Amino acid sequence: MSHLLHLDSSARTDSFTRRLGEAFAEAWEGGGGEVTHRDLAADPVPPIREGWTRICDTLLREGITDIARYPEAVRTEQEREAWAVVRPLLDELVAADAVLIGAPMYNFGIPSALKAWIDQVTFPRMVLAPRKFVVVAARGGVYGPGTPRALRPQRPLPERLRPRPLRGRGHRGDRRRTRQLAGRPRPGRPGHPAPGVRRRRAVPGRRTGHQAGRLPHPEGGLSAVPWIWLLLAGVVEVAWAQSIEPTRGFTRLPQSALCLVLMLGAVYLLSRALRDLPVGTSYAVFTGIGTIGTVLTALAVRHEVPSPTTLAGLTLITAGLLTVHLGTPTP
Ligand SMILES: Cc1cc2nc3c(=O)[nH]c(=O)nc-3n(C[C@H](O)[C@H](O)[C@H](O)COP(=O)(O)O)c2cc1C
Known part of the structure; x- marks a missing residue:
């Protein structure tokens, strides 16, 4: 039977992440799976302390990476106390085939209750694959x-626990579902457990034999992607500008169709960039690329030589674009 570890960390009992997580867990159970629920807000785990760091140092020093061998690094009374906290959490994690984490954004980060759990269960060169993290x-x-x-530091921390970063559909799916929720959930509405439905509490001590894989390096470095969308939008915009004149005032059908397709393409690409970049910056860069590109294309194709004044203006626009880029935080 597949096993889901479901973590909640919202301080609210009436909460979006709880509601979404509940729906996920119910679907899991509906498919014949088993769920262990841990409420980190109601039942917080303590922050790591000296004993934990000493266990960690021993693991590093002695090159112990197999989770089953961690107890070998527990030697002193102080370390045994720390291990008494870690062990049930780690047993739950190891026993799970998938981990569902409810992570509200608190002050641009994750709740301290969730962070404390991550600190307790994360050890150097730990192997958690092939578990899925949602x-x-x-x-x-x-x-x-x-x-x-782009200020979204809530994302990187949960991503550190993923065997593979969930890019694309995973994130957008979460965002879309979140947006669909209007108003705060109320008990008795969908997403809250129906009367009589009980979820198992955390039970330490169950293990399954999962194998290799590695924790990903934090943040996969996709920060250039929105800028690439923006660059492409500018390039298509240049092509669009060049396609206007051949339409002869939109009297020629094929040319007019091409012109409209290029225009829509440029706007679509711009909209992709706007998912992560501020609209002011994006539009400035979009129009800047369009202006420079159109002049250069006119020079190459129609031999329209720009005047010195136009060249000076283009230089200023280029400098402006670089300044805008440098002044915009990467997502
Ligand atoms: C202490 C606290 C800090 C918050 N900080 C932020 C924040 O920095 N950015 C943000 O977009 N929302 C912030 N919020 C709003 C929550 O992210 C929002 O209410 C979200 O729905 C919480 O998830 P939940 O409904 O599962 O509790 C904060 C809420 C609380 C209670």
Whole structure:
């Protein structure tokens, strides 16, 4: 039977991440799976202390990476006390085939209760694959003008626990589901356990034999991607600008169709960049690339030589684009 470890960390009992996590766990149980639920907010784990760090030092020094051999690094009374906290958490984690983490955003990060759990169960060169990690995230802050949309430090921490970063559909799926929720969930509405439905509490001591894999290096380094979308949008915009004149005032059908396709393509690519970059920056870069590209293309194709004044303007635009890029935080 497949086993899900379900972690909640919202301080609210009436919570989006709890509601989404509950739906996930119910679907898991509906498919014949078993669920262990740990409520880190209601039943917090303590922060790591000296004994924990000493166990960790021994693991490193003696090159112990097999989780089953961790007890060998527990030697002193202080370390035994620390291990008494770690062991049930680690047993739960090892016994799970998948881990579902409810992670609300608190002050641009994850709740301290969740962070404490991560600190307790994460050891050097630990192997957790092939377990799947699913993060259900929610955030709801009001951002004033100028707040970078890229400011999302909530993501990296849960990602450190994933055998493979869940890019693309995983994140967007979470975001989409979160957006669909209007208003705060109420007990008795979908997502709350139906009367009589009970979830098993955490039970230490169960293990399964899972094999190799590695924790990923934190953050996969995709920060250039939105800029690439923006660059492509600018390039297509240049092609679009060049395609306008051959339409002869939109009197020629094939040319007009091409022109409209290029225009829509440029707007679509711009919209992809806007998922991660601020609209002001994106639009400035988009139009800047368009301006420079159009002048250069006119020079190459129609031999329209720009005047010195135009060249000076283009140089200023290029310098402006570089400044905008340097001044924009990467997502
Ligand atoms: C202490 C606290 C800090 C928060 N900080 C942020 C924040 O920095 N950014 C944000 O977008 N939302 C923030 N929020 C709003 C929560 O992310 C939002 O209410 C979310 O729905 C919480 O998830 P939950 O419904 O599962 O509890 C904060 C909420 C609380 C209670």
